[in-house]
Amino acid sequence: AQSVTQLGSHVSVSEGALVLLRCNYSSSVPPYLFWYVQYPNQGLQLLLKYTSAATLVKGINGFEAEFKKSETSFHLTKPSAHMSDAAEYFCAVRGSGWGAQKLVFGQGTRLTINP
Amino acid sequence: DAGVTQSPTHLIKTRGQQVTLRCSPKSGHDTVSWYQQALGQGPQFIFQYYEEEERQRGNFPDRFSGHQFPNYSSELNVNALLLGDSALYLCASSSPTSVGGALPYEQYFGPGTRLTVT
Numbered sequence A: 001a002q003s004v005t006q007l008g009s010h011v012s013v014s015e016g017a018l019v020l021l022r023c024n025y026s027s028s029v030p031p032y033l034f035w036y037v038q039y040p041n042q043g044l045q046l047l048l049k050y051t052s053a054a055t056l057v058k059g060i061n062g063f064e065a066e067f068k069k070s071e072t073s074f075h076l077t078k079p080s081a082h083m084s085d086a087a088e089y090f091c092a093v094r095g096s097g098w099g100a101q102k103l104v105f106g107q108g109t110r111l112t113i114n115p
Numbered sequence B: 001d002a003g004v005t006q007s008p009t010h011l012i013k014t015r016g017q018q019v020t021l022r023c024s025p026k027s028g029h030d031t032v033s034w035y036q037q038a039l040g041q042g043p044q045f046i047f048q049y050y051e052e053e054e055r056q057r058g059n060f061p062d063r064f065s066g067h068q069f070p071n072y073s074s075e076l077n078v079n080a081l082l083l084g085d086s087a088l089y090l091c092a093s094s095s096p097t098s099v100g101g102a103l104p105y106e107q108y109f110g111p112g113t114r115l116t117v118t
Helices: none
Strands: A003-007 A010-014 A019-026 A032-038 A045-050 A056-058 A064-068 A073-078 A087-094 A109-114 B005-007 B010-013 B019-024 B031-037 B044-050 B053-057 B064-068 B074-078 B087-094 B113-117
Touching: A003 A087, A010 A019, A019 A032, A019 A087, A019 A109, A032 A064, A032 A073, A045 A056, A045 A064, A045 A073, A073 A087, B005 B087, B010 B019, B019 B087, B019 B113, B031 B074, B044 B064, B074 B087
Parallel strands: A010 A109, B010 B113
Antiparallel strands: A003 A019, A019 A073, A032 A045, A032 A087, A056 A064, A064 A073, A087 A109, B005 B019, B019 B074, B031 B044, B031 B087, B044 B053, B064 B074, B087 B113
16 A cells, blocks of 8 residues: 655745655555645646656755655655745655556645745 | 646535536546545545546545546545535546556646535
C-alpha cells in the first residue's frame, strides 16, 4: 500500500522568502512521486514529478523537489515566494506497474503569501 | 490540442437524486480515472476505465458507477445522492505509452465538476 503525509495543512511565508512544503511517503515498491498545484475553483496542475532519473527535480514556476529515500521524503521548495504562488499544493504517489496507476494524494497544504 | 474537458462545471442536486458527470480525455489518451475531492481534502480515487471496462476501483460504494464509450469518453454516475457526496469530481486521462516526456499512465486532470447536494 502507498500513502503520503503532508506536514502542515497551512503554510504562510512573506513575499520573497523561501517556500518549503513537506511531504513524506510510504511505498512498498519504488515510487513515482508528484507535486500538484490547485488554484481556487480549478483542477490540478502538475508542478513536477520524480521518476528515479534524478533525485533533484525541477518543475514549473521555479519550484523544485528533492527525493530522499533514506528519509522517505519529497519536500517541495522555491527560493523566493511570489504572490501568485498562493494556492493549495498536493503531494501524490503511485506505483509503476499495471494496476498501480492510481494516484494517492496527501491532504494538501494551503500556501499563503504575505506582502 | 484540447486537454481534458468535463461537464457540467457546476451542479446542484437534492438528496436521493441521481447525477451523471461527463469527461472527454485528452487527445491520444484511452484511459480515464475519476477522483472525488471533498472540501479541504486531497482527491480520492474512485475508479479507472480502460477499453470500456472498470479496471481498478477505490473504496467507494456501488452507488458510484461509470461507463466508458468507444471514443474513450467517460461518465460517472452517482445514485441515491447523500449530502456527503458534495465535492469536486475530477476526471484524469492517461495513456499506457510514454509520449513527449510523460510517464506511462501519467494523469492529466480536467477542471472538475462541482457537485452540491442539498
